[in-house]
Amino acid sequence: MSEKQFKTINFTLNGKRVSTSVDVRESLSDMLRDDFGLTSVKKGCEVGECGACTVLVNGEVFASCIFLAIWVDGKDVLTVEGLVDVDGNISDIQQAFIDETAVQCGFCTPGFIMSAEHLLRTGKRYTRDELRKELSGNMCRCTGYQNIINAVEKAMNARLAKAGKE
C-alpha cells in the first residue's frame, strides 16, 4: 500500500454540513466510525451481505462497508445517531424495537433501524411480506426476525395514523 492519499470532501452528516480530509481508500463505514466516531455503523461481514453497516445516502439504503467514502462528496448521509431529536430522545422506530423485544445482541439493530427509517419515510403502507422483502438485506442471527417485523409494522402503523392515513 502506498503512502497516505487524502482528499477533502464536503457532505451533510446527520443534518450538519461537514468538511473532512479523508483517505481515498477508506470505505464509508471506516470514515463514519473512525473519523466521526459514529459507532452505530457496525462492521459485520464487510462484504455487503449482512446489512449491519446500513446508512442512508440521499435517503436510500446503502451498505457503507462496500462504498468508498469519497463518493459521498456533496451527498446527504444519515446514521442512527442522526435519528435522536434535539432533546436527545430516541426515535419512534427505536422505541418500537424496544417495545417489541426486537433486539437481542443488538449488533444488527442499527442497520435494521436505518432500513426501517427509509421505509417509513416513503409514507407507504407495506404488507408483512413486503416488509420482509425490503428488510432482506439485513441479517439477524438472534431473533428469528418475527419481532423485528412486528416492531417495524408497529412503527409504520403509528406513523401512518399520525399522518391521518388511518
Add this chain to the structure above:
Amino acid sequence: MYDINHIYEAKSVEDAVRLRMEQPQATIIAGGSDLLISIRAGDLAGCDLISIYMIDELRGVSLDDDGTIRIGSLTSFAALTKDDIIQKHVPVLGEAADKVGGPQIRNIGTIGGNTCNGVTSADTASTLMAYDAIIELTGSEGKRLVPIEEFYLGAKKVDLRPDEIQTAILIRPESYQGYEGYYYKYAMRGAMDIATSGCSVNVKLSEDKKTIVDARICYGVAGPIPMRTRSAEQAVKGLPVSKETVEAFAAGALQDVNPRTSWRATKEFRLHIQGELARRCLTESINRAGGVWS
C-alpha cells in the same frame, strides 16, 4: 481501509477516456459492489482504480426520438426498477434488477458493472440479451455500438478496448415494441443470493393472440456467458399458443444449454431446472401478452 494503490477519479466521460489511456494498468470501478469485495479478498490487492462513479451524466433512463431506450451505464438496479420508461416498455428488466442481492446492493450496483464484469449469473444480463440490447462504448475515437451477444467474449471477458468505458445500454424499439417478458431467478434463497440459473423470455403474439410471432430466450448460468438458445426460439415461431408449443420450447432450449457442475449445483440439476424455467417463463410471458390458449 482498502488495499488500493491509487484511485484516479474521472469527472466526465472524456476524463475517463483520457485516464484509461494514461493509466492502462488501472481497473474501472463503477459502484464497486463486486470490485471492492475482490480487493478485500486480496484478489486485486494493490490495484490502481479509475473511479467513474461520480460521472452523473451516465445515470438515468431516457427515450431517444426514434424510440430507443437509453440506459445510462451507472444507473443503479434500484433506479432501473423504479424508472417510468422501464416500467412502461420493458418491465421485465426492472423486475430482473429487483432480484439482485438485497436493497442496499441494488442502490450501489450499476447495470454497466453488471454487464462489464462478464459474469453469466448477472441478473440483468440475460434480459438485456433476450431483448437484443446494444452496448454503447465511448473511447478516444468516439462511440462504438456492439450487440450485447458480441460484447460477451468469454467468462469475465468483454469487448471493452483499452481506451473505452461503457456509457450506455440501448434497447431498440423493434426489440421491445409488442413484446412481453418474464424473468425467473432460481436460487437457494429469496434474497442475497447468486442465481443457480436464471432465464429471461419474451414473446410477441399475433393480433388474435393465438399464435407466437416471435419468442426470445436467454439463460444465465447455462454456460460461461449469458446464452440465447436459438433452437428453442426457432422451434416455436408460428406455432399456436398451446401446452405442446411450451414443451417444444423447453426441448429446444435443452438442445443448446451447456451448464457445468459447480459447488452451487450439479450439471444434471441445472439441466432439470433449465427445462422447467423455459416452460414457466414462456407460459408467463404469453399470459402477460394476453395469449389465448388452445
